[in-house]
Amino acid sequence: MADRSSPGAALLAGPRELGELARELRIDAVRAADAAGSGHPTSSLSAADLMAVLLGRYLRYDFDDPAHPGNDHLIFSKGHATPLLYAMYRAVGAVTDAELMSFRQAGSRLEGHPTPRLPWVDFATGSLGQGLPLGSGLAWATRRLEDGPARVWVLSGDGETAEGSVWEAAEFAGYHRLDNLTLIVDVNRLGQRGPTRHGWDLDAYATRFNAFGWHTRTVDGHDTAAIDDAYANALDTRGRPTVIIARTLKGKGVPEVENREGAHGKPVPHADLAIAALGGEPKERVGAHPRPPHDASRTRPARASGTRAPEFEVGGEVATRKAFGEALAALGTARGDIVALDGEVGDSTGLQTFADRHPDRFLECYIAEQQLIASATAVQTRGWVPFASTFAAFLTRAHDFLRMAAIGQADLCVVGSHSGTSIGQDGPSQMGLEDLAMFRALYGSTVLYPCDANQTAKLVATMASGSGIRYLRTTRGATPVIYPADEEFPVGGSKLLRGGPDDRVTLVAAGITVHEALTAADRLAGQGVAVRVLDLYSVKPVDADALREAAATTGCLISVEDHHPEGGLGDAVAEAFADTDPTASARRARVPMPRLIRLAVRHMPASATPSEQLRAARIDADAIEAAVLGALEAEA
């Protein structure tokens, strides 16, 4: 067993304590799942020795101060192994035995898969293949943003290495030479349905990680001395991340399930027999004393002196993607906690302006959108405010990471450019036509869609101070600047751009369609038809009051969006007229339901100029004008 002579060595567990700790973890994992009547004890038993050595001799963590910046990070990518994770928490005294026995019950923090409802959990996991991307992003933030000493440890299953996201991360971590990152792969050979692709071929994993620039070690995952040696070796490795590939037995220590198929995701059949096989419940628990945190990080997110946001002259034409870039660069000067992350399209999204001005807080993630969002999610756990950006269309690549970030209570800003058909000639593969639907359906999200440069600049500053997942949708082409630079745009608001007592229809638009709606309204005014125009820049939360007021006044609402008809602006408008709580709504004045007409992208676009695209989708000024006249005619 390696002798770690660094400070705190006195606290290190010896071989006997490690064995006893592993036994304790196994027993508690079996007990927790048995009490719950569900869960994944066999996936926990395979990794118990790996985690006993980590907890007993390597992890530096103050469980009483989980926010300490010098704490290591432990990420269970195999999130289903919560019986083991929570057994570890019990071993260090962070949770009581009574709480451990509340595993998977309603109201318990000890959920089936870990979430940050627990103060020691950085990320929600349970969608496999996310731990390494998150851990890689975190190791980058700790090392490159903060020059901090904390280490990142990721426990992964073997089956989940089939996920491409693992290799995006392997490339990322290898490229950045993140030697503060250690991945532990628990090769227990058995997935959920059956054997994994590579079984116990440890070299298959080693060869792959090695090719991506990693230091690799293979080890018997039940030999605590060998595990200890591998961890020591990881600490000593410079200039490369380390992966420890451990041969283990699923269900190790419980004969009824050890190394057997069909035992995934269920309690062991006889917990009493299992505990007996594990040597019986410990009379005196050894517990574990993780080592103290490192000295605090050398750099921490800080706000710098204020800088004026960019201002754009009304009447000019500026693309909202460009305004986003300038606004974010200015915000980066004003605030030292802003970090920008790119998917190798910074020259198109506007992010390049930030990269030029703040290279130390810019991260190029290359064409790897899962790693882009994982890195942003990681960065925010250490107090930074990330802005991740690529084409709106390609954010669909990271949908599962966004979904899990929402479950993990992550606070992050995401910006999608080149939204809608108005991008023009590049065609449908590059058009974000589903992004509003995707972001609206994320739990706790905010969805913003500006139509001009000043509005964009204000919303960028606003979203930086928000919480949850904030999405900003930008447009490729230049659009007229219609708002003065000092106009305010609160989240949940809208702007009345045209309106009078005689309005007979309300046009509800956002982004590119605001300008088409204004053109149509002005033309109609020339024909004596008064039309209201509402800029619904806050798609979620939506300004229900303004929409209801418009409905009460004009009776008919026409929504116009450069997005598929499902899940976007039209659905957001409809939402304003649906009640969520029939009792509460009884107390407020009922609004007569308006007539709703939806103009949206209902065909499959091809190549065409931006104006041809809007015309083909029937969301341009001509189509809006026709819709208004048609609606009025229908009423007559």
Added chain:
Amino acid sequence: MADRSSPGAALLAGPRELGELARELRIDAVRAADAAGSGHPTSSLSAADLMAVLLGRYLRYDFDDPAHPGNDHLIFSKGHATPLLYAMYRAVGAVTDAELMSFRQAGSRLEGHPTPRLPWVDFATGSLGQGLPLGSGLAWATRRLEDGPARVWVLSGDGETAEGSVWEAAEFAGYHRLDNLTLIVDVNRLGQRGPTRHGWDLDAYATRFNAFGWHTRTVDGHDTAAIDDAYANALDTRGRPTVIIARTLKGKGVPEVENREGAHGKPVPHADLAIAALGGEPKERVGAHPRPPHDASRTRPARASGTRAPEFEVGGEVATRKAFGEALAALGTARGDIVALDGEVGDSTGLQTFADRHPDRFLECYIAEQQLIASATAVQTRGWVPFASTFAAFLTRAHDFLRMAAIGQADLCVVGSHSGTSIGQDGPSQMGLEDLAMFRALYGSTVLYPCDANQTAKLVATMASGSGIRYLRTTRGATPVIYPADEEFPVGGSKLLRGGPDDRVTLVAAGITVHEALTAADRLAGQGVAVRVLDLYSVKPVDADALREAAATTGCLISVEDHHPEGGLGDAVAEAFADTDPTASARRARVPMPRLIRLAVRHMPASATPSEQLRAARIDADAIEAAVLGALEAEA
């Protein structure tokens, strides 16, 4: 230059013709982008020699018969290199020079990125990193389903290898030993924003692919003899896919842009100078004569004799996921063209039943959802009917592949299990709560959500015969069988489960909430409150007529869904009351807008039992009953 002595060798282009063909491709690529005023000529110039050798000596393809099963497949994963692809089509006479000059114009088939609007294109590409997954799936289908001789050639950029999907595919193709697959990586060193991670480090790519079990060759991508040798070597390689890693110059042959940053995605500055530098327009074009297709595949999709669909007894309790599995297995017996694809959860989704009965038409994609959907998309291009299945939550991982499949006019069936909070203890990471929003927003999609086993069985058979992307949402827990086995469930329909002349409210439910709604309705009936219950199993297209009729009769609709409130059932209901064409709607009777109340999952769930979950989300029978009474009280 290798002498390919196989049949058709007489047609092979010699060195001089290859050089002339490459020159012709370059000139046409420059001309096409110049005529369009946009596009990616520099990304085309780098790969012109690679494609000239392929087209002149290796590709076996009858451009007059693109459906010929013996045709090779050529996939441009770098979909932006359409100037080169379309120049190839011109070189073989498939498109005229006049059509080439229509590149990127409205109405032209020659879009900015390729789509199957062109008969020689199998897949829409342009979202990078998808060509290899699609090509790998196609090589598997050609070899393992059909034992066919066709080869798959994929042209990829270098930057896109950062996408994890590429490594899911590399693992898949290596594992299946697909030696009928050749990947050509055009390493031109420059991405969109700047240099790639690995520049011209060809070994970086070779090492990685080699680790995944591939045969690798590095080559000067402008040396036609070396390229020829590499292709010949790929044909001779057995038991492994081959990757040819070619060092190239972006913009090769045009001094103004050759190997320069900042020249991505725009026409070359002076087309006339560029053509002069390329030797001037050819006086007599050599054209190209691709080799004839292979003999037709040995096995093709076929329908076998009919088999009865499974029938379930009314009054029993069966999970819809189980019913799906049994129905698909039976359908697989009746139809020889059904193929099932799993994401290593077949024991949970029901797919295992198919795997046991039809192992020859079952594909285990392991935990790699992008490859799962890519494989399904590939399989359908050869006439098979794929059913791809995993947990609904994890389908978000493949959102971009689904989006591109829709653009590519793919016909595929996708089944998401474990939808909603009702899965219970596993917690939010495993709950599909965004899947309806994701699938509804896909172009041309069909979204089905059965509530009982017989309905599921019928819908499985129905969806197999549909077109576009058809999504079926299943439930984990057992639910009562309420429909007789002979009931029909057309797409776009709904079922009236409770209803009478005195109904004061309509409950609109689907899946798990149908049973909660029925319980609530029956309880309310006991209190003298008549309530209509509509089973809206077809979420898209939605049964607008039934909803409008219910609205006209009962005035108030309450939708209940085990999904987030955005993009799902509530939005689908609202959609039925919005007009898409104001003129057309003038011709039909206007329905007074109903009051809409939406019950949906508005909180972040944790672990709990299924019934506790429904209660916490306020979508159980108690919550529905309270909502009805609240709504009636508000009216009073």
